[in-house]
Amino acid sequence: MATQSAKKKAKDKYDVSDYEKEFLVGALEEMMLIRRFEEKAAQMYGLRKIGGFFHAYNGQEAISSAAVRALDMKRDYILTAYRDHGHAISCGIDPKFVMAELYGKITGVARGKGGSMHMFDAEKHMLGGNGIVGAQIPVATGVAFAEMYRKKVLGEKNSGCAFCFFGDGAVHQGAFHESLNMASVWNLPAVYVVENNQYGMGTAVSRVSAVTDFDVKAVGYAMSGTQLNGMDFLDVYEGFRAAAKEAIENERPTLIDCKTYRYKGHSISDPAKYRTKDELESFKARDPITLLQGRMHEAGMITDDEYRDIDQRVKDEVQEAVDFAERSDEPALDTMYEDIYVD
Numbered sequence: 001m002a003t004q005s006a007k008k009k010a011k012d013k014y015d016v017s018d019y020e021k022e023f024l025v026g027a028l029e030e031m032m033l034i035r036r037f038e039e040k041a042a043q044m045y046g047l048r049k050i051g052g053f054f055h056a057y058n059g060q061e062a063i064s065s066a067a068v069r070a071l072d073m074k075r076d077y078i079l080t081a082y083r084d085h086g087h088a089i090s091c092g093i094d095p096k097f098v099m100a101e102l103y104g105k106i107t108g109v110a111r112g113k114g115g116s117m118h119m120f121d122a123e124k125h126m127l128g129g130n131g132i133v134g135a136q137i138p139v140a141t142g143v144a145f146a147e148m149y150r151k152k153v154l155g156e157k158n159s160g161c162a163f164c165f166f167g168d169g170a171v172h173q174g175a176f177h178e179s180l181n182m183a184s185v186w187n188l189p190a191v192y193v194v195e196n197n198q199y200g201m202g203t204a205v206s207r208v209s210a211v212t213d214f215d216v217k218a219v220g221y222a223m224s225g226t227q228l229n230g231m232d233f234l235d236v237y238e239g240f241r242a243a244a245k246e247a248i249e250n251e252r253p254t255l256i257d258c259k260t261y262r263y264k265g266h267s268i269s270d271p272a273k274y275r276t277k278d279e280l281e282s283f284k285a286r287d288p289i290t291l292l293q294g295r296m297h298e299a300g301m302i303t304d305d306e307y308r309d310i311d312q313r314v315k316d317e318v319q320e321a322v323d324f325a326e327r328s329d330e331p332a333l334d335t336m337y338e339d340i341y342v343d
Contacts, residue, residue: 062288070240075160084129134173140164144190169200230260
Protein backbone atom coordinates (compact mmCIF):
# COMPACT_ATOMS: atom_id res chain seq x y z
CA MET A 1 0.00 0.00 0.00
CA ALA A 2 1.04 3.63 -0.27
CA THR A 3 2.96 5.53 2.34
CA GLN A 4 0.97 7.69 4.74
CA SER A 5 2.38 10.99 3.49
CA ALA A 6 3.15 12.45 0.11
CA LYS A 7 5.71 15.19 -0.45
CA LYS A 8 4.83 18.11 -2.65
CA LYS A 9 6.78 18.64 -5.86
CA ALA A 10 7.15 21.77 -7.91
CA LYS A 11 5.84 19.93 -10.97
CA ASP A 12 3.35 17.44 -9.52
CA LYS A 13 1.15 17.65 -6.46
CA TYR A 14 2.31 14.22 -5.26
CA ASP A 15 5.62 12.45 -5.76
CA VAL A 16 5.41 8.87 -7.03
CA SER A 17 8.61 8.12 -5.12
CA ASP A 18 6.61 8.35 -1.89
CA TYR A 19 4.56 5.32 -2.92
CA GLU A 20 5.52 1.68 -3.13
CA LYS A 21 6.14 0.37 -6.63
CA GLU A 22 3.79 -2.58 -6.15
CA PHE A 23 0.96 -0.23 -5.24
CA LEU A 24 1.46 1.97 -8.30
CA VAL A 25 2.00 -0.93 -10.71
CA GLY A 26 -1.23 -2.53 -9.47
CA ALA A 27 -3.16 0.69 -10.05
CA LEU A 28 -1.61 1.21 -13.48
CA GLU A 29 -2.38 -2.34 -14.57
CA GLU A 30 -5.98 -2.07 -13.44
CA MET A 31 -6.46 1.19 -15.32
CA MET A 32 -4.98 -0.42 -18.43
CA LEU A 33 -7.26 -3.43 -17.97
CA ILE A 34 -10.34 -1.22 -17.83
CA ARG A 35 -9.23 0.69 -20.94
CA ARG A 36 -8.54 -2.47 -22.94
CA PHE A 37 -11.76 -4.03 -21.70
CA GLU A 38 -13.82 -1.08 -22.89
CA GLU A 39 -12.06 -1.01 -26.25
CA LYS A 40 -12.67 -4.72 -26.81
CA ALA A 41 -16.26 -4.58 -25.60
CA ALA A 42 -16.95 -1.71 -27.99
CA GLN A 43 -15.52 -3.84 -30.80
CA MET A 44 -17.80 -6.72 -29.83
CA TYR A 45 -20.75 -4.32 -29.76
CA GLY A 46 -19.89 -3.31 -33.31
CA LEU A 47 -19.97 -6.99 -34.27
CA ARG A 48 -23.45 -7.24 -32.68
CA LYS A 49 -22.29 -9.64 -30.00
CA ILE A 50 -23.49 -7.13 -27.41
CA GLY A 51 -26.76 -5.24 -27.54
CA GLY A 52 -28.65 -2.64 -25.57
CA PHE A 53 -27.10 0.37 -23.90
CA PHE A 54 -23.34 0.76 -23.55
CA HIS A 55 -21.53 3.66 -21.87
CA ALA A 56 -17.73 3.44 -22.06
CA TYR A 57 -15.43 4.54 -19.22
CA ASN A 58 -12.41 5.46 -21.39
CA GLY A 59 -10.58 8.40 -19.83
CA GLN A 60 -12.07 8.08 -16.35
CA GLU A 61 -10.16 4.99 -15.17
CA ALA A 62 -8.17 6.79 -12.47
CA ILE A 63 -11.33 7.45 -10.48
CA SER A 64 -12.56 3.91 -9.94
CA SER A 65 -9.02 2.58 -9.49
CA ALA A 66 -8.24 5.20 -6.86
CA ALA A 67 -11.51 4.59 -5.02
CA VAL A 68 -11.00 0.92 -4.21
CA ARG A 69 -7.45 1.65 -3.03
CA ALA A 70 -8.59 4.48 -0.80
CA LEU A 71 -11.34 2.35 0.75
CA ASP A 72 -11.61 -0.85 2.76
CA MET A 73 -13.89 -2.87 0.53
CA LYS A 74 -14.59 -5.34 3.32
CA ARG A 75 -16.60 -2.65 5.08
CA ASP A 76 -17.15 0.19 2.57
CA TYR A 77 -19.52 0.29 -0.40
CA ILE A 78 -19.53 1.65 -3.93
CA LEU A 79 -22.62 2.64 -5.91
CA THR A 80 -22.54 4.25 -9.33
CA ALA A 81 -24.43 5.15 -12.48
CA TYR A 82 -24.77 3.35 -15.80
CA ARG A 83 -21.12 3.99 -16.82
CA ASP A 84 -20.17 1.17 -14.47
CA HIS A 85 -17.87 -1.37 -16.16
CA GLY A 86 -14.78 0.29 -14.68
CA HIS A 87 -16.19 0.37 -11.18
CA ALA A 88 -17.15 -3.30 -11.43
CA ILE A 89 -13.64 -4.34 -12.46
CA SER A 90 -12.04 -2.11 -9.82
CA CYS A 91 -14.25 -3.70 -7.15
CA GLY A 92 -12.76 -7.06 -8.06
CA ILE A 93 -15.47 -8.51 -10.27
CA ASP A 94 -13.80 -10.86 -12.75
CA PRO A 95 -13.73 -9.30 -16.26
CA LYS A 96 -15.04 -12.63 -17.60
CA PHE A 97 -18.27 -12.16 -15.63
CA VAL A 98 -18.53 -8.50 -16.66
CA MET A 99 -18.12 -9.39 -20.33
CA ALA A 100 -20.59 -12.27 -20.02
CA GLU A 101 -23.09 -9.83 -18.54
CA LEU A 102 -22.65 -7.55 -21.54
CA TYR A 103 -23.31 -10.57 -23.74
CA GLY A 104 -26.48 -11.32 -21.73
CA LYS A 105 -25.19 -14.76 -20.73
CA ILE A 106 -26.15 -16.79 -17.66
CA THR A 107 -22.54 -16.61 -16.41
CA GLY A 108 -22.73 -12.82 -16.22
CA VAL A 109 -22.39 -11.08 -12.88
CA ALA A 110 -26.15 -10.45 -12.87
CA ARG A 111 -26.93 -13.72 -14.69
CA GLY A 112 -27.52 -11.86 -17.94
CA LYS A 113 -30.41 -9.79 -16.59
CA GLY A 114 -28.67 -6.51 -15.90
CA GLY A 115 -26.56 -5.84 -18.93
CA SER A 116 -24.18 -2.92 -19.26
CA MET A 117 -25.91 -0.55 -16.85
CA HIS A 118 -26.50 -2.86 -13.91
CA MET A 119 -23.28 -4.53 -12.81
CA PHE A 120 -23.74 -5.73 -9.23
CA ASP A 121 -22.00 -7.91 -6.66
CA ALA A 122 -23.18 -7.64 -3.06
CA GLU A 123 -20.35 -9.80 -1.74
CA LYS A 124 -17.80 -7.40 -3.19
CA HIS A 125 -19.77 -4.40 -1.88
CA MET A 126 -20.41 -3.14 -5.40
CA LEU A 127 -24.06 -2.27 -5.07
CA GLY A 128 -24.70 -1.61 -8.66
CA GLY A 129 -24.78 0.65 -11.58
CA ASN A 130 -28.13 2.33 -12.10
CA GLY A 131 -29.84 3.08 -15.39
CA ILE A 132 -31.88 6.00 -14.00
CA VAL A 133 -30.03 9.32 -13.80
CA GLY A 134 -29.27 10.10 -10.16
CA ALA A 135 -31.29 7.18 -8.76
CA GLN A 136 -28.24 5.72 -7.02
CA ILE A 137 -27.76 8.86 -4.91
CA PRO A 138 -30.65 8.26 -2.45
CA VAL A 139 -29.82 4.53 -2.45
CA ALA A 140 -26.24 5.30 -1.41
CA THR A 141 -27.60 7.66 1.24
CA GLY A 142 -29.64 4.75 2.57
CA VAL A 143 -26.54 2.56 2.65
CA ALA A 144 -24.72 5.28 4.60
CA PHE A 145 -27.68 5.49 6.99
CA ALA A 146 -27.46 1.73 7.56
CA GLU A 147 -23.75 2.04 8.37
CA MET A 148 -24.48 4.89 10.78
CA TYR A 149 -27.19 2.78 12.43
CA ARG A 150 -24.86 -0.18 12.77
CA LYS A 151 -22.30 1.99 14.51
CA LYS A 152 -24.43 4.22 16.73
CA VAL A 153 -27.39 1.97 17.52
CA LEU A 154 -26.04 -1.56 17.22
CA GLY A 155 -22.59 -0.67 18.48
CA GLU A 156 -20.73 -2.41 15.66
CA LYS A 157 -17.13 -1.26 15.39
CA ASN A 158 -16.39 -2.16 11.78
CA SER A 159 -19.00 0.00 10.08
CA GLY A 160 -17.98 1.66 6.84
CA CYS A 161 -18.94 4.39 4.43
CA ALA A 162 -20.74 4.64 1.10
CA PHE A 163 -19.07 6.15 -1.95
CA CYS A 164 -21.60 7.29 -4.54
CA PHE A 165 -20.52 8.12 -8.10
CA PHE A 166 -22.62 10.02 -10.63
CA GLY A 167 -22.21 12.29 -13.63
CA ASP A 168 -22.46 16.06 -13.78
CA GLY A 169 -25.91 15.77 -15.32
CA ALA A 170 -27.27 14.10 -12.17
CA VAL A 171 -26.37 17.10 -10.00
CA HIS A 172 -29.53 18.85 -11.14
CA GLN A 173 -31.82 16.05 -10.03
CA GLY A 174 -33.89 16.77 -6.94
CA ALA A 175 -32.74 13.50 -5.36
CA PHE A 176 -29.18 14.88 -5.25
CA HIS A 177 -30.18 17.86 -3.12
CA GLU A 178 -32.51 15.90 -0.86
CA SER A 179 -29.86 13.25 -0.26
CA LEU A 180 -27.08 15.68 0.59
CA ASN A 181 -29.34 17.55 2.97
CA MET A 182 -30.32 14.36 4.82
CA ALA A 183 -26.74 13.13 4.89
CA SER A 184 -25.63 16.34 6.58
CA VAL A 185 -28.53 16.50 9.03
CA TRP A 186 -28.02 12.87 10.08
CA ASN A 187 -24.20 12.91 9.99
CA LEU A 188 -24.03 10.04 7.53
CA PRO A 189 -20.74 8.43 6.38
CA ALA A 190 -21.37 9.23 2.73
CA VAL A 191 -19.08 10.54 0.00
CA TYR A 192 -20.76 11.94 -3.10
CA VAL A 193 -18.47 11.99 -6.14
CA VAL A 194 -19.37 13.91 -9.29
CA GLU A 195 -17.49 12.29 -12.18
CA ASN A 196 -17.54 15.61 -13.98
CA ASN A 197 -16.65 14.60 -17.54
CA GLN A 198 -17.77 17.99 -18.89
CA TYR A 199 -20.91 16.79 -20.67
CA GLY A 200 -24.38 15.63 -19.67
CA MET A 201 -25.10 13.50 -22.72
CA GLY A 202 -24.29 16.01 -25.47
CA THR A 203 -24.71 19.21 -23.47
CA ALA A 204 -21.73 21.04 -21.99
CA VAL A 205 -21.89 21.70 -18.25
CA SER A 206 -21.55 25.45 -18.77
CA ARG A 207 -24.77 25.52 -20.81
CA VAL A 208 -26.98 24.04 -18.09
CA SER A 209 -25.38 24.88 -14.77
CA ALA A 210 -25.11 28.25 -13.05
CA VAL A 211 -21.86 27.00 -11.50
CA THR A 212 -19.42 24.58 -13.10
CA ASP A 213 -17.43 23.80 -9.96
CA PHE A 214 -19.87 21.58 -8.13
CA ASP A 215 -17.88 21.35 -4.89
CA VAL A 216 -19.21 24.80 -3.97
CA LYS A 217 -22.67 23.27 -3.58
CA ALA A 218 -21.42 21.57 -0.41
CA VAL A 219 -21.65 24.91 1.40
CA GLY A 220 -25.43 24.82 1.13
CA TYR A 221 -25.48 21.60 3.13
CA ALA A 222 -22.78 22.46 5.68
CA MET A 223 -20.50 19.68 4.50
CA SER A 224 -16.98 19.54 3.15
CA GLY A 225 -16.55 20.16 -0.56
CA THR A 226 -13.41 19.55 -2.57
CA GLN A 227 -12.25 19.46 -6.17
CA LEU A 228 -9.93 16.77 -7.55
CA ASN A 229 -8.10 16.24 -10.82
CA GLY A 230 -9.82 13.11 -12.08
CA MET A 231 -7.07 12.55 -14.64
CA ASP A 232 -4.43 12.24 -11.88
CA PHE A 233 -4.58 8.92 -10.02
CA LEU A 234 -2.61 10.16 -7.01
CA ASP A 235 -4.68 13.32 -6.59
CA VAL A 236 -7.87 11.26 -6.66
CA TYR A 237 -6.46 8.60 -4.34
CA GLU A 238 -5.36 11.07 -1.68
CA GLY A 239 -8.60 13.04 -1.97
CA PHE A 240 -10.69 9.91 -1.59
CA ARG A 241 -8.66 8.78 1.42
CA ALA A 242 -9.31 12.12 3.12
CA ALA A 243 -13.04 11.91 2.33
CA ALA A 244 -13.28 8.35 3.67
CA LYS A 245 -11.59 9.48 6.89
CA GLU A 246 -14.01 12.39 7.18
CA ALA A 247 -16.93 9.99 6.72
CA ILE A 248 -15.84 7.31 9.17
CA GLU A 249 -13.80 9.08 11.84
CA ASN A 250 -15.51 12.48 11.83
CA GLU A 251 -18.92 11.07 10.86
CA ARG A 252 -19.48 13.70 8.18
CA PRO A 253 -20.36 13.52 4.47
CA THR A 254 -18.30 15.07 1.67
CA LEU A 255 -19.07 16.29 -1.85
CA ILE A 256 -16.28 15.88 -4.41
CA ASP A 257 -16.14 17.46 -7.85
CA CYS A 258 -13.83 15.13 -9.79
CA LYS A 259 -12.81 16.84 -13.04
CA THR A 260 -12.40 14.22 -15.75
CA TYR A 261 -13.22 13.59 -19.39
CA ARG A 262 -14.71 10.76 -21.41
CA TYR A 263 -12.95 10.01 -24.67
CA LYS A 264 -15.96 8.33 -26.25
CA GLY A 265 -19.46 9.63 -26.78
CA HIS A 266 -22.09 9.57 -24.06
CA SER A 267 -23.08 6.11 -25.26
CA ILE A 268 -21.68 3.89 -27.95
CA SER A 269 -24.17 5.29 -30.48
CA ASP A 270 -23.11 8.90 -29.82
CA PRO A 271 -20.68 10.32 -32.44
CA ALA A 272 -19.87 13.21 -30.04
CA LYS A 273 -19.94 15.89 -32.75
CA TYR A 274 -20.77 18.52 -30.14
CA ARG A 275 -17.07 18.83 -29.19
CA THR A 276 -14.03 19.74 -31.24
CA LYS A 277 -11.13 17.50 -32.16
CA ASP A 278 -8.75 19.95 -30.47
CA GLU A 279 -10.69 19.70 -27.21
CA LEU A 280 -10.57 15.92 -27.29
CA GLU A 281 -6.85 15.89 -28.07
CA SER A 282 -6.12 18.35 -25.26
CA PHE A 283 -7.65 15.94 -22.74
CA LYS A 284 -5.95 12.93 -24.30
CA ALA A 285 -2.67 14.74 -23.64
CA ARG A 286 -3.61 14.42 -19.95
CA ASP A 287 -4.53 10.75 -20.20
CA PRO A 288 -4.58 9.23 -16.67
CA ILE A 289 -2.78 6.08 -17.80
CA THR A 290 0.06 7.76 -19.66
CA LEU A 291 0.34 10.38 -16.92
CA LEU A 292 0.94 7.79 -14.20
CA GLN A 293 3.14 5.63 -16.43
CA GLY A 294 5.24 8.66 -17.37
CA ARG A 295 5.82 9.67 -13.76
CA MET A 296 6.73 6.13 -12.81
CA HIS A 297 9.12 5.86 -15.75
CA GLU A 298 10.78 9.14 -14.80
CA ALA A 299 11.22 7.88 -11.24
CA GLY A 300 12.75 4.62 -12.45
CA MET A 301 9.81 2.57 -11.18
CA ILE A 302 8.84 1.02 -14.50
CA THR A 303 10.61 0.35 -17.79
CA ASP A 304 9.19 0.43 -21.30
CA ASP A 305 9.50 -3.35 -21.47
CA GLU A 306 7.59 -3.78 -18.20
CA TYR A 307 4.86 -1.48 -19.47
CA ARG A 308 4.57 -3.48 -22.70
CA ASP A 309 4.41 -6.71 -20.71
CA ILE A 310 1.55 -5.32 -18.62
CA ASP A 311 -0.28 -4.22 -21.74
CA GLN A 312 0.05 -7.65 -23.31
CA ARG A 313 -1.11 -9.29 -20.09
CA VAL A 314 -4.27 -7.21 -19.90
CA LYS A 315 -4.97 -7.76 -23.60
CA ASP A 316 -4.77 -11.50 -23.00
CA GLU A 317 -7.06 -11.21 -19.98
CA VAL A 318 -9.63 -9.27 -21.98
CA GLN A 319 -9.49 -11.82 -24.80
CA GLU A 320 -10.07 -14.57 -22.23
CA ALA A 321 -13.13 -12.65 -21.06
CA VAL A 322 -14.47 -12.51 -24.62
CA ASP A 323 -13.81 -16.21 -25.16
CA PHE A 324 -15.57 -17.01 -21.88
CA ALA A 325 -18.60 -14.93 -22.87
CA GLU A 326 -18.73 -16.55 -26.30
CA ARG A 327 -18.71 -20.06 -24.77
CA SER A 328 -21.25 -19.30 -22.07
CA ASP A 329 -24.88 -20.34 -22.34
CA GLU A 330 -27.86 -18.11 -22.85
CA PRO A 331 -30.16 -17.96 -19.79
CA ALA A 332 -32.79 -20.69 -19.78
CA LEU A 333 -36.33 -19.45 -20.35
CA ASP A 334 -37.43 -20.44 -16.85
CA THR A 335 -34.87 -18.07 -15.27
CA MET A 336 -36.98 -15.18 -16.48
CA TYR A 337 -38.95 -15.15 -13.24
CA GLU A 338 -36.06 -15.79 -10.87
CA ASP A 339 -34.64 -13.09 -8.58
CA ILE A 340 -37.83 -11.05 -8.78
CA TYR A 341 -39.88 -12.06 -5.76
CA VAL A 342 -38.80 -12.87 -2.22
CA ASP A 343 -40.20 -16.09 -0.76
